[in-house]
Amino acid sequence: MRSDRVTRRAALALAAGLSLAVSAIPVQAQDGAKKIRIGVIGAGNIGGTIGTLWVKDGHEVMFASRHPETLASMVSELGPKAKAGTPEEAIKFGDAVFIAVPYKAYPDLAKEIGPALSGKIVLDAGNATQRRDGALYDEVQANGIGTTSAKYFPGAKLVRAFNAANYKVFAKESADGGKARAGGRMAIPIAGDDPEALKVAEGLVRDAGFDPVVVGPLKEADRFAMGSPGFGHELTAPELREKLGVAK
Numbered sequence: 486m487r488s489d490r491v492t493r494r495a496a497l498a499l500a501a502g503l504s505l506a507v508s509a510i511p512v513q514a515q516d517g518a519k520k521i522r523i524g525v526i527g528a529g530n531i532g533g534t535i536g537t538l539w540v541k542d543g544h545e546v547m548f549a550s551r552h553p554e555t556l557a558s559m560v561s562e563l564g565p566k567a568k569a570g571t572p573e574e575a576i577k578f579g580d581a582v583f584i585a586v587p588y589k590a591y592p593d594l595a596k597e598i599g600p601a602l603s604g605k606i607v608l609d610a611g612n613a614t615q616r617r618d619g620a621l622y623d624e625v626q627a628n629g630i631g632t633t634s635a636k637y638f639p640g641a642k643l644v645r646a647f648n649a650a651n652y653k654v655f656a657k658e659s660a661d662g663g664k665a666r667a668g669g670r671m672a673i674p675i676a677g678d679d680p681e682a683l684k685v686a687e688g689l690v691r692d693a694g695f696d697p698v699v700v701g702p703l704k705e706a707d708r709f710a711m712g713s714p715g716f717g718h719e720l721t722a723p724e725l726r727e728k729l730g731v732a733k
């Protein structure tokens with residue numbers, strides 16, 4: 486309970502900081518893409534950070550919590566494009582959904598919201614760690630992260646995204662829409678099987694202030710999973726393509 490409060494406080498502080506840091510970004514897509522509605526499930530470190538970047542770019546975002554009332558100050562600070570709701574409400578709201586909850590929650594979450602995610606474009610940031618996720622970590626080691634996420638959310642058009650760096654890195658490197666970054670915008674590796682979902686994810690990566698690098702189908706997400714050689718880099722798109730051996 487206490488650590489939940491600490492985490493929420495940290496995320497709120499970061500969201501507040503981001504509000505200031507990116508408030509100069511004009512409210513229009515950085516790549517001209519149309520604005521969509523996004524449901525963010527898990528408004529903690531990563532959901533709060535990336536969701537805030539999308540709000541600042543002009544997307545409408547519903548941040549979901551099991552206790553949506555705890556998000557009141559965060560969404561109020563972000564303005565009219567930000568809302569709070571339950572996971573079910575965020576799925577209904579979103580043209581796309583961003584999942585940012587601890588990986589060990591996936592089995593229960595799948596029972597609660599799996600059917601509602603069927604047919605939806607879902608960006609999946611979850612990482613499995615041995616200490617936190619136990620049996621789920623073992624499952625990911627055995628079967629791969631993309632395959633495991635797809636097992637829990639079988640009908641969703643899944644794209645692995647925003648999993649390969651720390652939220653503080655995402656917050657820092659997206660300042661001024663990534664335009665101020667020396668050498669060019671930071672690349673975000675993504676992987677998925679559905680071409681439409683990949684296109685939407687590419688646009689949302691750009692709108693958050695980064696450049697997408699499509700690594701391949703969902704099973705290729707292991708190439709940038711936590712603990713893999715492709716994890717944890719702050720590279721530009723050409724540099725990341727070279728590192729991962731991905732053709733343009």
Ligand SMILES: NC(=O)c1ccc[n+]([C@@H]2O[C@H](COP(=O)([O-])OP(=O)(O)OC[C@H]3O[C@@H](n4cnc5c(N)ncnc54)[C@H](OP(=O)(O)O)[C@@H]3O)[C@@H](O)[C@H]2O)c1
Pocket residue numbers: 489492496526527528529530531532549550551552585586587588590593594610611612613647648649650651652653
């Ligand atoms: N932190 C990072 O830098 C980072 C970077 C890349 C990827 N990731 C991955 O992203 C995921 C989230 O990490 P985080 O650091 O953002 O975690 P976090 O700050 O703890 O936030 C996770 C959110 O998920 C919700 N949640 C927790 N347990 C849940 C459950 N059993 N069912 C449904 N919702 C639950 C909580 O919201 P409520 O309690 O309000 O419901 C919480 O705000 C993890 O899988 C992590 O590995 C994290």
